[in-house]
Amino acid sequence: MTRIWYSIVFLIFTASCSGDIDRVISTDLLVEGNEIFGISLALEESLFYSFQTLDDYRKADTLSLPGCPNVMINESEKTVTLEFLSQRECPSRGSLPKTGKIHIKYLTSTNVLESTTRLEYEDYEVRGFKLEGFRDFKQIRSIVNPNRRTETFEDILIINKTGSSTRLKGSFEHNLVFTLGNLAEFTTSGSLEGRNITGRPITMQPNTTKRFETKCIYEGLILPSVGSETWQIFRNETQAVTHKLDFEKESDCSNKATITLHDGRIMVFRQ
Known part of the structure; x- marks a missing residue:
């Protein structure tokens, strides 16, 4: 299995810096850029699994799913468990190394036009990031937009290789x-909003919508082909640094992520 790799391209920063905040950020920005990319990857990598129905999983087998997990179904509880094993070779050319379990629960509702799918992590780790918590995806069966999902989560923990954690809550719309x-x-x-690995407040706001192609996800390639976000990390209650994350398509299923740091330097990530 291949690993996500990245190259950091340093550009000449021509804009002048001013204010106290600029004198204390020089050693933090590359770390923050890596954290931002890690957050994005960790959260988006498992989205595909939440969009599959219980019947989809009944028809699936290990090799037919991205990451090649074992598939276990509890029919009485309407729960699917995906178990990822580190020693398993998966034919997907870009498949990320992952271990642990994802539980997908199809929650019942008194409203027949509404359903919720809950995605919950158990000892789940992808590319060195461990995730804890659960995410709810709600579907309203309407004529106007039957394929829309609204996602909310209140307490997702993303733990890196050194044991430092990012804690987040978020609200999303998927079509x-x-x-x-x-x-x-x-x-x-x-x-998104929460706190980063240093305990500082962190926020993300979208600029443009991200798009994912499932044919690429089946190959283990999960970077979106388009999309843009603005990330802010606060140094105090009123001062923040701003980083921009952009995704673009280079060729078929070959996409890249570019982070423009607060000081103008650029980090490029490819899968």
């Missing part, structure tokens, strides 16, 4: 596109 009954692509847009 699914089907071709001949199969999920072909989905778009996502939403906001």
